[in-house]
Amino acid sequence: MRLIEHFIDGASAGGGQRKSDVFNPNTGEVQAQLILGTQSELDRAVAAAEAAQPAWAAANPQRRARVLMRFRELVESNMEELAALLASEHGKVIADAKGDFQRGLDVIEFSCGIPHAQKGEFTQGAGPGIDVYSMRQPIGIGAGITPFNFPAMIPMWMCGPAIATGNAFILKPSERDPSVPIRLAELFREAGLPDGVFQVVQGDKEMVDAILDHPGIGAVSFVGSSDIAHYVYERGVRAGKRMQAMGGAKNHGIVMPDADMEQVVNDLCGAAYGSAGERCMALPVVVPVGRKTADELRVRLIEAIKSLRVGVSTDPDAHFGPVVTAVHKARIESWIQKGADEGAELVVDGRGLTLQGHENGFFVGPTLFDHVTPAMESYREEIFGPVLQMVRAESFEEAISLPSQHQYGNGVAIFTRNGHAAREFAQRVNVGMVGINVPIPVPVAYHSFGGWKRSAFGDTNQHGMEGVRFWTKVKTVTQRWPDGGASGDSAFVIPTMG
Numbered sequence: 008m009r010l011i012e013h014f015i016d017g018a019s020a021g022g023g024q025r026k027s028d029v030f031n032p033n034t035g036e037v038q039a040q041l042i043l044g045t046q047s048e049l050d051r052a053v054a055a056a057e058a059a060q061p062a063w064a065a066a067n068p069q070r071r072a073r074v075l076m077r078f079r080e081l082v083e084s085n086m087e088e089l090a091a092l093l094a095s096e097h098g099k100v101i102a103d104a105k106g107d108f109q110r111g112l113d114v115i116e117f118s119c120g121i122p123h124a125q126k127g128e129f130t131q132g133a134g135p136g137i138d139v140y141s142m143r144q145p146i147g148i149g150a151g152i153t154p155f156n157f158p159a160m161i162p163m164w165m166c167g168p169a170i171a172t173g174n175a176f177i178l179k180p181s182e183r184d185p186s187v188p189i190r191l192a193e194l195f196r197e198a199g200l201p202d203g204v205f206q207v208v209q210g211d212k213e214m215v216d217a218i219l220d221h222p223g224i225g226a227v228s229f230v231g232s233s234d235i236a237h238y239v240y241e242r243g244v245r246a247g248k249r250m251q252a253m254g255g256a257k258n259h260g261i262v263m264p265d266a267d268m269e270q271v272v273n274d275l276c277g278a279a280y281g282s283a284g285e286r287c288m289a290l291p292v293v294v295p296v297g298r299k300t301a302d303e304l305r306v307r308l309i310e311a312i313k314s315l316r317v318g319v320s321t322d323p324d325a326h327f328g329p330v331v332t333a334v335h336k337a338r339i340e341s342w343i344q345k346g347a348d349e350g351a352e353l354v355v356d357g358r359g360l361t362l363q364g365h366e367n368g369f370f371v372g373p374t375l376f377d378h379v380t381p382a383m384e385s386y387r388e389e390i391f392g393p394v395l396q397m398v399r400a401e402s403f404e405e406a407i408s409l410p411s412q413h414q415y416g417n418g419v420a421i422f423t424r425n426g427h428a429a430r431e432f433a434q435r436v437n438v439g440m441v442g443i444n445v446p447i448p449v450p451v452a453y454h455s456f457g458g459w460k461r462s463a464f465g466d467t468n469q470h471g472m473e474g475v476r477f478w479t480k481v482k483t484v485t486q487r488w489p490d491g492g493a494s495g496d497s498a499f500v501i502p503t504m505g
Contacts, residue, residue, distance in 0.1 A: 009039040011185050013048055013209050014192040016055035017202025022048040027182050027211070032098035032329040033319040035367030041185050044210040046217045049177075052206045053223040056148045056175035059203030064145050064173035068122035071171055077198035079115045082108060082191075089190060093158055094320035096184035098329040098369065101320060103282050104159075111163030113452040114470045118167035124475045125172055134502075137487045143479040145173035146225040146249065150218045152239065153188075154231045155181035155331050156285045156391075162188055164456070165228045166205060168474035177224070178207045179214050183331050219243045226478060228469065229253065230287070232389070233415070233461045240464035251465040251477060255389040256287045256417030256458065259410040260446060261432065262295040262304060263403070263423035270444070271422045272307045276326075278420075278446035279395040280315060280373045283327045284339075287462075288418050288440075288447045292379075292386070292396050294406045301399045305354070305377055308395070312355050312373045319365055329369040330392060336369040339392030343374055346385035346396070351376040357393060381409060389415070403428065411437035416459030420446050439463065 011029065013020045022044055029039040063071070082089065090104035099107065127141040151165035162178050169176045180188040188207045195205045208214055218224060219242045226249040229239045233254030240252040260278070262271055278290035295301035318325025330336050340358050347353045357372030371393055379386050379396040386396060400406040410419045420442035421432045429443045439458035442448030450456055450471070457468030467477040 008037075011039050011041045011189065011209065013042065013044055013052070014189050014207040015048065015052045016206070017196055019189075020048070020051070022051070023210070029096060029183070029185065030332055030369075031095055032331055032369045033095075033321075033365055035333065035369060038095065039186070041182055041209055043182070044208045044214050046213075048208050048210075049214065049217045049221060052177050052208050053148060053221060055203035055206065056177060057223060059201050060145070060147060060173075060175035063175065063201055063204050066173075068125060068171075068173075071173065072119045072122055074195075074199045075115055075119050075167065075171055078195055078200070079112055079119070081194045081198055082112060082115075085190075085194065089159070089187065091321075092190065093184065093187050094328070096186055097155065097158060098320055098331055099282055100318070100322065100325050100328050102323075103327070104320070107157055107159045110449070111157075111160035111167075114164045114167045114474075117452040117470065118171035121168065121171040121475060124472060125479065127481075133485070134487075136490075137485060139483065139485050141481050141483040143172070143475070144482055146478055146480060147174060148177065148224050149174045149226040149228070149478055150177045150179065150224050152179045152215055152218065152227065152229045152231070153181060155183040156282070156287070158184045158187040159191070161230050162191060164470050164474075168470060169478045170200070170204060172475060172478045174226075174478055175204045176206070177218070178205070179210060179218060180207065182209070182211055185209055215239065216242070219248070220246050222246075225249060227251075228477070236464055237461070249477065251467050251469065252463070253287070253457065253469065254462050254464065255391075255415055256289075256462050257292060257387070257389055257413055257415045258288060258290050258418040258420070259292045259294055259398075259413070260290045261400075261406045261410075261419070261421040262293060262300055263421065263425065263428060264297050264300045265424045266300075266422035267424070268303060268307060271304065272311050274422070274446035275308065275395065276311050276315060276373075280327055280393045283330045283371065284393040285330060285391055286447070288449050289391075290418075290420060290446050291390060291394060292398060292409075294398050294400050294409055296400050296403060296406050298399070301377075301397065305397065308375060309354065312375060315373050317360060317362070317370055317372055319362065319368070327393065330371055331369065333369055335392075336371055339371050339390060339394065342385055342388075342390045342392070343394060346376050346379070346383065346394075349383040349385055351379045351383060351385065351396070381412075387414065403432075407432060407436055411435075414460060415462045417462035418442065418448050418458065420444075420448060
């Protein structure tokens with residue numbers, strides 16, 4: 008049985024007596040065991056980071072960028088192997104697994120330009136003979152706690168800006184698909200990153216709490232469910248850390264009567280069912296405006312769903328694969344039953360799907376509900392599976408109120424040909440990321456990613472300039488160089504620049 012360990016101080020490392028199973032979602036079989044670390048392993052990683060970080064921070068920013076450039080090249084040259092490894096533990100189809108890496112590499116590419124973004128400000132002659140300048144310096148040691156659904160992208164979203172700005176970084180990945188982060192660590196080492204600057208500690212809640220409490224770690228970035236995000240944020244803040252914690256989502260797609268319906272259906276199928284719905288930026292709720300729009304959309308969706316192919320991760324014709332674990336499959340199916348019990352119309356039921364030769368795989372077929380209402384718990388909570396819920400709205404005002412009043416505020420989309428409606432929607436909707444005829448509005452790497460309400464805790468978003476700000480602290484210097492003459496009387500009042 009393959010054993011997955013930690014990566015500490017530039018090498019694979021054991022430690023920890025407890026283990027957990029890592030499954031192949033396509034077959035349901037245990038394919039590896041993961042060592043769950045303890046405070047001792049984290050202490051070793053922090054000690055290695057403390058030893059390596061000062062020299063890394065002192066390195067020329069362009070030298071740091073060159074390591075990231077080399078890392079990017081190595082990931083791309085090993086893409087087939089990496090995508091297959093990711094798919095074998097997560098269940099994504101290969102094309103989607105490659106996309107996971109590519110969206111992470113987009114942030115690595117942005118981070119290669121951070122020497123420019125890290126420049127400070129300078130004012131000459133702010134006062135008599137006085138200059139003022141600022142500099143952005145690294146936090147020191149940062150940590151990332153990442154979810155199962157993007158085992159490559161989200162770690163790179165975090166570590167790229169953190170490492171480029173001179174920090175050491177410790178990653179605690181999900182226990183469900185932990186192998187890809189180890190390969191990323193190995194590729195960082197091959198790219199020339201000094202030992203101790205990027206490390207991986209495996210574990211569960213015990214390791215999470217150890218990271219949040221460790222005095223040597225200055226900043227923590229987290230992505231996961233909202234309840235855990237809230238817990239992580241509060242515990243980290245109490246420990247005096249800089250925190251960002253991204254939570255769950257229930258993203259809505261508003262379909263106006265003038266929308267291009269063929270494009271809407273194509274977009275909805277990809278956004279709701281792609282990656283088996285295991286995305287925080289999936290589109291699990293569609294809100295058609297007006298009965299005619301809803302009835303037409305329903306007919307078209309039923310036909311489109313019939314053409315979707317669920318398959319194993321290696322099937323090049325599959326639109327999506329299995330969900331990550333048997334426990335998660337059971338959870339999704341329980342939400343489907345809950346929706347039916349609450350009175351929503353179960354139009355397409357994805358439960359009970361099996362594939363010949365893979366009868367024990369964790370497969371859930373595409374599911375469609377109609378006549379869902381905001382009062383239903385299945386609407387209020389995140390299902391995180393291939394389930395699309397239709398909530399009918401009579402007007403634009405009703406449609407905009409649904410995502411605005413929902414507890415989550417990660418992403419939202421509107422489909423329309425009307426520029427005024429789109430502009431009004433984008434300005435008024437109470438959600439952090441908006442798509443206009445774009446179903447999954449994940450910003451490009453040089454903008455930032457972050458939701459509102461219970462989708463995010465903390466004031467700083469991920470990547471882009473927000474990422475640079477999160478992983479650095481500003482130091483401002485006010486300087487005066489004496490000309491050699493008498494300094495004059497001592498000043499006992501606050502200095503001014505007049």
